[in-house]
Amino acid sequence: MNYRERLLKGEHCPIIDMHGHLGPFHAFFMPEAAPDAMVRGMDRCGMEHLVFSPHSALCGDIREGNAEMFDVVKRYPGRLYGYCTINPSFPQFIDGEMEKYLEQAGVVGIKIHPAMHACAVTDDRYTSTWQRAQAEKRLVLSHTWGAGGGCGTSDMIKIAEKYPDVRLILGHSCYGDWDHVLPFAAEFPNVYLDLTAVYHFYGLIERMCEKVGSHKILFGTDYPWFDPMVTAGCIVYAHIGEDDMGNILYNNGRRLLDEQLNK
Amino acid sequence: MRIFDCDMSYGIGTTALLREVATVDDVLAEMDHCGIDQALVWHRDAWERDFSAGNARLGELAEHARLHPTKVFVPTCCQDMVSADEFMAQLRNEGVRAVRAFPSKNSYLLDRVSCGDLLEAFIAHSIPLLVPLAELGWERIYALMKDFPKLRLIVTQIGIWGHDRYFRPLMKTYPGFCVSTSRMEIGGEVKSVVDRLGPEHIVFGSGLPQHYPGSFVMMLARADISDAARDAITHGNLERMLGEVTW
Numbered sequence: 023m024n025y026r027e028r029l030l031k032g033e034h035c036p037i038i039d040m041h042g043h044l045g046p047f048h049a050f051f052m053p054e055a056a057p058d059a060m061v062r063g064m065d066r067c068g069m070e071h072l073v074f075s076p077h078s079a080l081c082g083d084i085r086e087g088n089a090e091m092f093d094v095v096k097r098y099p100g101r102l103y104g105y106c107t108i109n110p111s112f113p114q115f116i117d118g119e120m121e122k123y124l125e126q127a128g129v130v131g132i133k134i135h136p137a138m139h140a141c142a143v144t145d146d147r148y149t150s151t152w153q154r155a156q157a158e159k160r161l162v163l164s165h166t167w168g169a170g171g172g173c174g175t176s177d178m179i180k181i182a183e184k185y186p187d188v189r190l191i192l193g194h195s196c197y198g199d200w201d202h203v204l205p206f207a208a209e210f211p212n213v214y215l216d217l218t219a220v221y222h223f224y225g226l227i228e229r230m231c232e233k234v235g236s237h238k239i240l241f242g243t244d245y246p247w248f249d250p251m252v253t254a255g256c257i258v259y260a261h262i263g264e265d266d267m268g269n270i271l272y273n274n275g276r277r278l279l280d281e282q283l284n285k
Numbered sequence: 286m287r288i289f290d291c292d293m294s295y296g297i298g299t300t301a302l303l304r305e306v307a308t309v310d311d312v313l314a315e316m317d318h319c320g321i322d323q324a325l326v327w328h329r330d331a332w333e334r335d336f337s338a339g340n341a342r343l344g345e346l347a348e349h350a351r352l353h354p355t356k357v358f359v360p361t362c363c364q365d366m367v368s369a370d371e372f373m374a375q376l377r378n379e380g381v382r383a384v385r386a387f388p389s390k391n392s393y394l395l396d397r398v399s400c401g402d403l404l405e406a407f408i409a410h411s412i413p414l415l416v417p418l419a420e421l422g423w424e425r426i427y428a429l430m431k432d433f434p435k436l437r438l439i440v441t442q443i444g445i446w447g448h449d450r451y452f453r454p455l456m457k458t459y460p461g462f463c464v465s466t467s468r469m470e471i472g473g474e475v476k477s478v479v480d481r482l483g484p485e486h487i488v489f490g491s492g493l494p495q496h497y498p499g500s501f502v503m504m505l506a507r508a509d510i511s512d513a514a515r516d517a518i519t520h521g522n523l524e525r526m527l528g529e530v531t532w
Contacts, residue, residue, distance in 0.1 A: 026499075030506050050447025053477035063472055066509055200303070219445065222468060222496045225304025246472040248445065251507040252500045259319055259499020261304075 025267045026258040029251075035068050038275030039250060041163060041193055041218040041242030042074035044094060048081070054246040057094045061101065067250040070272070071279065072102055074245075075133035075163075079107035088119055095128035103279065105133035105163055110147035111140070117150055124160070130282040131161030131189070138165065142172030143181050156185040161282050163191040163216070168199050175202040182210045189278060191240060194219050200226065204233040214274070218242035221253045227260040227270075236266035240274050286506060288321045289520040290498065291383075291415060291465055292441045292490035296329035296342065306494035309345050312352065319499045321491075322520070323351045325383050325415070331357040332387055337365065343379075353527075355383045355415065359391050360399045369402035373410065382530045383413045389420045396425070397432050408435045411529045415465075417442040423451045430459050437461040437526055441490050447471050453478065456486040463522065465490025466501040475508045475518070484514035488523045 028035040046055050054063040064072060076094070079087020084107050091104040106123040108116050123129045132155060136143050143164060155162050164181075168174040175196040182190055195215040196203035207213050215230055215238055230239050243253045257270050293316075295306045306312055316324060326346055331339020336357040343354035356376065359366050367375070376384070384407065388395040395416070397404070407414055418440050421429070426440060438461060443452070445468045455462045456478075467490045469475065478487065489505070491498035505519055 029503060032507065050471070051449045051477075052447065052471055053473040059473070067507065222445075222500060223303055224306075224494050224497050225302065227497075229303055243472075247447075249470050249472045249474065249504055252468075252470040252504045255500035255503025256497040258503070259497055261318075 024258075024264055025271065029068075029254055029258055032068070035271070036070040037068060037241055037250060037254060037271050038279065039069055039072045039243050039245055040191060040240045040275050040278070041216050042072040042245045043080070043247065044074050044076040045078055045090070047077045047247075052246045057097065057102075060246055061098060063246065063250070064101070067254070069250055070101075071275070072245060073105060073130060073163075073279070074102060075105040075107045079133070080109075080135055080138060084109045084112065084115055084119060088123055092123060092126060092129065095126075099128060103128050103130045105129070105131050107133045107135075108148075108151050109139050110134075110145060113147045116147075120151065120154055124154075124158075130279060131163060133163050135165040136173035136177075137167060137171075143177050144172075152181065152185045152188065155188045158285075159187045159189065159281075161189040161191065161278060163193050166192045166194055166196045166203075168197060169202060175199045175206055178213075179206055182206070182213050186210065186212060188212060189281070190214065191216050193242070195230075200229065204230065207238055208234045213238070214278070215239045216242040217253055217256070217270070218244050219248070221256040227256060228262055231260075231262050231266050236262065236269040237274060239270045240278075241271055286320070286502070286515065287520045288319075288323075288489055288502065289523045290316070290321050290324040290491050290493070291439060291488050291523050292467060293324040293493045293498075294327045294329050294332075295494070296339075298329045298333040302494055304494065309349060309352065312493070313349065315493060315498060316351065319502050321498060321502070323353065325355045325523075326352045327355050327357065327385055331385070332390055336387070336391060343381075353383070354379065354381050355385050356381050357385045357387065358400075358403055360393050361402055362399070369406045372403065373406050376412065377532045382527045383415060385415045387417070387420045394425075395421060395429060404433050404436060407437070408433060410531055411437060411526075413437040413439055413526045413530075415439045415441055418444060418448075423448075426455070430455055430462060434459055435461060437463075439463045439465055439488055439490070441465040442467055442492050442495070444468055445470055447474075449474065449478070453482065456482050460485075462486060463488050465492075466505070466518070467492035467496055470500075470504060473509075475504065476510050479510050479514045484510070484517040485522060487518045488526075489519050
């Protein structure tokens, strides 16, 4: 039975989602935003692991948000993994938050959102974060969008060149800038594409597999924003091979997670 | 699942897509790939070139029973559009049971002043009208439904940023108001709407070639809703609406 048939029938087909959130968000209603509802949603979708950063960390006091992240990680050990969120608008908290959480069980990386926090990835306020991630070969999920503007392809190239050991996930794959981001992701071994919010572009998954390789594409949904079965549907109905589907749904996330969990 | 897609288009347009759906055969191939049985289809010319050019291409669907044409209209105020009576006669003669509008692209207001003659005719014959959200916007949709509460309106391409607080009041108020599944994809959103309002206001629509049709096939296959609700959304609601068209 192939991936598509397994998913359609609800058979075992594990998924690892490397780009999730948690909790309500001001802009709209999300039925599965609470931790328990998220885990039930993961059960519904056969999602083995979700790596998340709560909205409370992205949109509010990161100290409260990271505490919520770690509380939920402890409530669901081995199921939910967390990103320690860094907000450069409050540089006085950055090193303390990294020190407090990055060595904790279940915390597997760092989340940054340069657009929401109005700070380019190349800004000095991010330097200590990049330096630590480089030294410790950490996973960093950055929101990315477009060609430039602080977290577009041209900005992320500078980071990848300067910090080549960072396991850099391009959240949303520099949305829309396909002609530039795909060669970039192909060139740098530790740079990964993320399907969150871009999975729907008809033909993009095939283009990513062709130009970059399925070993560099990560399953991501912003869950509880987007239904994981929508993303999964894009993958298993894309015109790609079964091996590619397996890499995107699970294998790549597994490899990255294991590297961080075995530190 | 039996699936009837309300929103598929084809044709080469101004800019290249990542994966083109250039011909009727391309549409059929993707439908087969995704297990989609039937579709309401329009030609990309109707959006990017001219509504009449797109309508003229719909004869290409004639030999395919699975594909159902949808014609695009503009207000009858200029010489490029026939009268409401003539347009209805065209629909009847050509077997067209649903229409589309792109008011922003075609530079008009979809309201009583500009389109009252056509909208009254659609209501009289129970003809569904499909409009992408970006072509109208929620404020104008609210005004349209308030002025034409019996209109059968399917809003397509609603986008991903969680529009429940916009569309649920319309679903609750107007029996003929629907949204298509593209891109109604907040986690658990379909179940949440069905639990609160029933499945009657959602119809399957993929938005091919903008989106992967299979994404919505999978979303509905795995949604935690009853089989009856699933059937209504995947095909039942649209079949019922089209079946209620009268001449």
